[in-house]
Amino acid sequence: MAKPIKNCPIDQTLQVISGKWKAVIIHVLLENPVCRFSELQARLKNCSRRMLALQLKELERDGILTKRVYPTVPATTDYSLTERGKQLKPIIDSMQSWGE
Amino acid sequence: MAKPIKNCPIDQTLQVISGKWKAVIIHVLLENPVCRFSELQARLKNCSRRMLALQLKELERDGILTKRVYPTVPATTDYSLTERGKQLKPIIDSMQSWGE
DNA sequence: CCGTATCCAAGTAGATACTG
DNA sequence: CAGTATCTACTTGGATACGG
Numbered sequence: 747m748a749k750p751i752k753n754c755p756i757d758q759t760l761q762v763i764s765g766k767w768k769a770v771i772i773h774v775l776l777e778n779p780v781c782r783f784s785e786l787q788a789r790l791k792n793c794s795r796r797m798l799a800l801q802l803k804e805l806e807r808d809g810i811l812t813k814r815v816y817p818t819v820p821a822t823t824d825y826s827l828t829e830r831g832k833q834l835k836p837i838i839d840s841m842q843s844w845g846e
Numbered sequence: 847m848a849k850p851i852k853n854c855p856i857d858q859t860l861q862v863i864s865g866k867w868k869a870v871i872i873h874v875l876l877e878n879p880v881c882r883f884s885e886l887q888a889r890l891k892n893c894s895r896r897m898l899a900l901q902l903k904e905l906e907r908d909g910i911l912t913k914r915v916y917p918t919v920p921a922t923t924d925y926s927l928t929e930r931g932k933q934l935k936p937i938i939d940s941m942q943s944w945g946e
Numbered sequence: 947c948c949g950t951a952t953c954c955a956a957g958t959a960g961a962t963a964c965t966g
Numbered sequence: 967c968a969g970t971a972t973c974t975a976c977t978t979g980g981a982t983a984c985g986g
Contacts, residue, residue, distance in 0.1 A: 755945025764864040820947040845855025
């Protein structure tokens with residue numbers, strides 16, 4: 747009962763979604779299952795290209811989303827949630843409810 | 847449908863709980879409704895006194911918890927969640943489930 | 947179009963010492 | 967006991983320029 751925490755499941759989850767733009771990215775992808783890089787950028791008004799790329803890379807690394815690259819010229823990419831990513835929906839939803 | 851986000855409810859919530867130790871503090875207070883400063887410190891093994899004080903001060907400012915000070919010598923204090931703070935339970939709980 | 951590399955300014959957090 | 971003050975090292979993120 748007096749166990750020290752941190753690195754508990756709660757923090758695992760927080761690490762994954764608490765990047766500056768991550769929760770919002772997940773939210774967008776829950777509503778729009780497939781998004782191109784430029785679509786995401788358009789929706790996240792103040793998020794720089796650099797930041798967006800960073801956040802997406804981390805989300806991909808953590809198994810939350812999948813990136814597909816099409817060998818067109820110029821290159822196009824799109825992003826969509828994995829199953830594990832979709833399971834974040836209850837959390838994002840309750841965060842939205844609480845925030846109102 | 848193409849509205850830019852950020853500063854949406856999701857982010858409001860994230861701001862409140864995503865401090866380095868905040869989610870864990872809330873979790874502890876959900877299980878132990880009244881905690882003294884030293885109790886919290888004991889449970890958050892790697893959290894310095896300074897950090898704990900900072901996080902608590904922000905949580906108090908955001909209306910998540912209430913601080914009571916008893917004019918004993920030496921001073922003692924305790925912390926407990928507000929109603930609004932208690933309403934974070936579904937979020938913390940689902941974060942815990944997901945993290946496992 | 948979709949990034950990456952570099953530089954730099956600002957913010958953040960630990961260590962330590964002090965206070966009512 | 968429960969903090970605050972200060973100093974410093976580390977991290978973060980914006981601006982800009984370049985690359986496939």
